[in-house]
Amino acid sequence: MSPHESGPAAGQANHPGDALENLSHEDRRFPPSPEFAAQAVATAEDYAEAAADRPAFWARQARELLTWSKDFTQTLDWSNPPFASWFGDGQLNAAYNALDRHVENGLGDRVAIHFEGEPGDTRSYTYAELTREVKKAANAFESLGIRKGDRVAVYLPMIPEAVITLLACARIGAVHSVVFGGFSADALRSRIDDAEAKLVVTSDGTYRRGKPSALKPAVDEALAKEGHNVGSVIVVKRNGEPVEWTEGRDLWWDDTVGTASPEHTAVGHDAEHPLFILYTSGTTGKPKGILHTTGGFLTQAAYTHKAVFDLHPESDVFWCTADVGWVTGHTYVAYAPLINGATQLMYEGTPDSPHQGRWWELIEKYKVSILYTAPTAIRTFMKWGREIPAKYDLGSLRVLGSVGEPINPEAWMWYREVIGGNGGKRQDRTPIVDTWWQTETGAHMIAPLPGVTEAKPGSAQVPLPGIAVDVVDELGESVPNGSGGYLVIREPWPAMLRGIWGDPDRYRDTYWSRFDNMYFAGDGAKKDEDGDVWLLGRVDDVMNVSGHRLSTTEIESALVSHPSVAEAAVVGAADETTGQAVVAFVILRGSAAEDADIVTTLRNHVGKEIGPIAKPKNILVVPELPKTRSGKIMRRLLKDVAEGRDAGDATTLADNTVMTQIAASLRK
Numbered sequence: 001m002s003p004h005e006s007g008p009a010a011g012q013a014n015h016p017g018d019a020l021e022n023l024s025h026e027d028r029r030f031p032p033s034p035e036f037a038a039q040a041v042a043t044a045e046d047y048a049e050a051a052a053d054r055p056a057f058w059a060r061q062a063r064e065l066l067t068w069s070k071d072f073t074q075t076l077d078w079s080n081p082p083f084a085s086w087f088g089d090g091q092l093n094a095a096y097n098a099l100d101r102h103v104e105n106g107l108g109d110r111v112a113i114h115f116e117g118e119p120g121d122t123r124s125y126t127y128a129e130l131t132r133e134v135k136k137a138a139n140a141f142e143s144l145g146i147r148k149g150d151r152v153a154v155y156l157p158m159i160p161e162a163v164i165t166l167l168a169c170a171r172i173g174a175v176h177s178v179v180f181g182g183f184s185a186d187a188l189r190s191r192i193d194d195a196e197a198k199l200v201v202t203s204d205g206t207y208r209r210g211k212p213s214a215l216k217p218a219v220d221e222a223l224a225k226e227g228h229n230v231g232s233v234i235v236v237k238r239n240g241e242p243v244e245w246t247e248g249r250d251l252w253w254d255d256t257v258g259t260a261s262p263e264h265t266a267v268g269h270d271a272e273h274p275l276f277i278l279y280t281s282g283t284t285g286k287p288k289g290i291l292h293t294t295g296g297f298l299t300q301a302a303y304t305h306k307a308v309f310d311l312h313p314e315s316d317v318f319w320c321t322a323d324v325g326w327v328t329g330h331t332y333v334a335y336a337p338l339i340n341g342a343t344q345l346m347y348e349g350t351p352d353s354p355h356q357g358r359w360w361e362l363i364e365k366y367k368v369s370i371l372y373t374a375p376t377a378i379r380t381f382m383k384w385g386r387e388i389p390a391k392y393d394l395g396s397l398r399v400l401g402s403v404g405e406p407i408n409p410e411a412w413m414w415y416r417e418v419i420g421g422n423g424g425k426r427q428d429r430t431p432i433v434d435t436w437w438q439t440e441t442g443a444h445m446i447a448p449l450p451g452v453t454e455a456k457p458g459s460a461q462v463p464l465p466g467i468a469v470d471v472v473d474e475l476g477e478s479v480p481n482g483s484g485g486y487l488v489i490r491e492p493w494p495a496m497l498r499g500i501w502g503d504p505d506r507y508r509d510t511y512w513s514r515f516d517n518m519y520f521a522g523d524g525a526k527k528d529e530d531g532d533v534w535l536l537g538r539v540d541d542v543m544n545v546s547g548h549r550l551s552t553t554e555i556e557s558a559l560v561s562h563p564s565v566a567e568a569a570v571v572g573a574a575d576e577t578t579g580q581a582v583v584a585f586v587i588l589r590g591s592a593a594e595d596a597d598i599v600t601t602l603r604n605h606v607g608k609e610i611g612p613i614a615k616p617k618n619i620l621v622v623p624e625l626p627k628t629r630s631g632k633i634m635r636r637l638l639k640d641v642a643e644g645r646d647a648g649d650a651t652t653l654a655d656n657t658v659m660t661q662i663a664a665s666l667r668k
């Protein structure tokens, strides 16, 4: 199966038109079952209510889903666009909302987190226990001099301490900045510097495919050079491997958090107080620190988690498989499930450790009822074969979610039949919600509502109540049904990013300058005949590899920073499993071409500069790169080559023999 052949939402295009050509017709429809609809959290009335008065709809959600220490009088201030203020004069504490209030309401004994480590060790935290741990961590951070507004860098694996750290920061008003463990020491350092972090929370390491894997050495390397503000490093002991120790700076979690007082009173913070910074790749080399604030983010996180996943917190077990290093792990692991008082599963490892049925074993063991994962995982499971999940009882599942990239209809159908249908043991009645959103949007924006929306395989379908999404042409005009263009958001939404950390101009330029008064998401999209939205992939120089966002420019900069590389161009080529794969074309300097290991050297160099996740799958050494007369690299032609097609129209090239030269060199 090639994502390109597989239908409407599968294409990853650089121009919306490219993918539109791939659109086939999708006739399959899956209306909600009457039984599901009868118990559904979401209702069709939500759309009408929100359409009648958008801010009032969100104000109602804010008051119903959250507890405010000071109520707000103004819902939205949009007098200085694109800088929004939601619930501006209200105050609340995120950790109190996620924890203390549930304990006060008699839910202290409900399990908040079931944790399963990769080696099979388990821990469960009730709401009362998690509250206690977060209070201790809050006290420990304060005792190290961390105050409201200070930034804390978090470099942790998927273990409960990650959630505890985030909530402890939120409790005291410190701003967390999580850096995914797959990023290198250099990438970690640049994020520590940009946010001017004072504290780093990390672990000795984690487990990956049955083996210990280290994290602390990257922190040591990141902090080796002077010039940062980090005074303390708290280290969780996870895999027990030996670590280097810097006296006076490094502290074991057990010695600091473990010994701190479990008494801590949460005070309200302003609704617009910064909650976190999360770096994401853009079209330039430098990652952007996306800033989210408290009240609006939590409101939309909680509402979408309830409505889109049909959450019944008293009986559901929710499992979001995303790492806390990405936005999905922020919104739908660290915050929304706890705000909504749900029970969730957290798993440290990979899906194939120690065997390829691990996820299904976990679903059976914990009776997971809502599963939220990425299409790349589903395609991997398809490759492994349906007989693997068929060995387990998946009968507890009742809602399935997808996120991160377009889900091709074949993967959607497999997810529904094999996973939702419990390996054919029952009728495939489990709704699938394909959720479109971004680091910048903070929470779901486009998704069907289970029990309400008639589902179409491969389409994220409808903007959520209170969200104003449109598809527009080059001039910003709304396109008619049946046409494609650029995805935009026309009205401010509660969980919207409030800016790029330290760079208001870049915020305006990146998102608000392409079209007047509209947020430009960077995605191509199509409206079908019913007006439903189909996502078509990025239209800018951002790649999507296994649902992870990578910048072509950032990887190109990493490649040319190596002395052997004269020039580099990177494209995201269609890949059966990962959606896109990184393919680099490089021109080498001098005698570098004679080095037989040059490709390995360059892959490792990218790994060091950015992180293992950014290593190109293929590096092709070429004599020239295709450029226009104005010197712009024509990545479209390279994408053709990388995907094994004849290169398309090359008439605008400055030198039209270049593509022949490249083809000849690759044949060698």
Ligand code: PRX
Binding pocket: 280, 327, 328, 402, 403, 404, 405, 406, 407, 434, 435, 436, 437, 438, 439, 440, 460, 521, 522, 523, 535, 536, 537, 538, 544, 547, 548, 549
């Ligand atoms: O291209 C879209 C794709 O992922 C991008 C956002 O990436 P990131 O900020 O890392 O957040 C990923 C998780 C929310 C989008 O611009 N994307 C995300 N979800 C979908 C999607 N593309 C199609 N369908 C989706 N459901």
